[in-house]
Amino acid sequence: MKKLHTLEExxxxxxxxxxxxxxxxxxxxxxxxxxxWVAGSTPYFMDEQQGKFEQDAIYVDDFxxxxxxxxxxxxxxxxxxxxxxxxxxxxxxxxxxxxxxxVHSDYALRAGDFENIYDSPVLGWVSGIDLDSxxxxxxxxxxxxxxxxxxxxxxxxRIPDGKMAQLEILNIHSQDPTSPVIEFEExxxxxxxxLIDGKRLNFAQYITENTIDIKSPITCxxxxxxxxxxxxxxxxxxxxxxxxxxxxxxxQYKFATPMANYADEFTRQLPEKNENIAFSCNCILxxxxxxxxxxxxxxxxxxxxxxxxxxxxxxTMTYLExxxxx
Numbered sequence: 001m002k003k004l005h006t007l008e009e010x011x012x013x014x015x016x017x018x019x020x021x022x023x024x025x026x027x028x029x030x031x032x033x034x035x036x037w038v039a040g041s042t043p044y045f046m047d048e049q050q051g052k053f054e055q056d057a058i059y060v061d062d063f064x065x066x067x068x069x070x071x072x073x074x075x076x077x078x079x080x081x082x083x084x085x086x087x088x089x090x091x092x093x094x095x096x097x098x099x100x101x102x103v104h105s106d107y108a109l110r111a112g113d114f115e116n117i118y119d120s121p122v123l124g125w126v127s128g129i130d131l132d133s134x135x136x137x138x139x140x141x142x143x144x145x146x147x148x149x150x151x152x153x154x155x156x157x158r159i160p161d162g163k164m165a166q167l168e169i170l171n172i173h174s175q176d177p178t179s180p181v182i183e184f185e186e187x188x189x190x191x192x193x194x195l196i197d198g199k200r201l202n203f204a205q206y207i208t209e210n211t212i213d214i215k216s217p218i219t220c221x222x223x224x225x226x227x228x229x230x231x232x233x234x235x236x237x238x239x240x241x242x243x244x245x246x247x248x249x250x251x252q253y254k255f256a257t258p259m260a261n262y263a264d265e266f267t268r269q270l271p272e273k274n275e276n277i278a279f280s281c282n283c284i285l286x287x288x289x290x291x292x293x294x295x296x297x298x299x300x301x302x303x304x305x306x307x308x309x310x311x312x313x314x315x316t317m318t319y320l321e322x323x324x325x326x
Contacts, residue, residue, distance in 0.1 A: 040127030262290025
């Protein structure tokens, strides 16, 4: 089931009442019937064989076989903090957010402070577009048939007693031990001045003068887990650096170690696939920087404009396993 399907095949699954997570290009997603599904827009995928660009098919993850209850709820910037209060005691929350929206930035900046955010898996992805188009990133509420570039859509799933939802994050990037320590003075998606090894410098100028490859993210350790923040643009004229995810005041960042071969690194670090995997997604920056089109790298799933592993992530692969409780 975890593969690309035709519009007719997906429509049939919806009409059968299957509980689905879908991903596809806007021009095909808008033609689906109402039903028990949520979705986001992207034309980039990793299937069983290779990374690909596809506008005439839809990627399907079917949650029906392990979901004993569910609810689909749309969230705005004003209501997104209540997402943890709406979930089931035993299960997970699957969230899709449109890229570059207010709810996207709001979630990215605030999710770490949501009540009990880490008590149960919150995962999902940020919807995107064909990079050569002027489309808008979109999410879809299958129950109502609504689509939006402004609200987020969540599928809360309850799973059987004796089962557990387990969220995993695969980050093939590591902190460069030779990197200086970088500290920012506010929580933001952009920065001008920052502290580099304690010295106040313009970050754009520092990156340019040191010919730093921005394909490698800056990284921060959260309790031993390395979290990436990817550089979107370095504007030397304004002296500003823009990011795809926010940096936070009080955190220490380092540049990641440059990587020779993305696809090989994914192969080396990828855990053995098993039948417990319910969902996976991978970052568009991995797809682009690693030149993964036509290559096998990571588990099958949508290629996304950001990953959600409790908080907003960049340049990672996330996946969900439904496992038996010992």
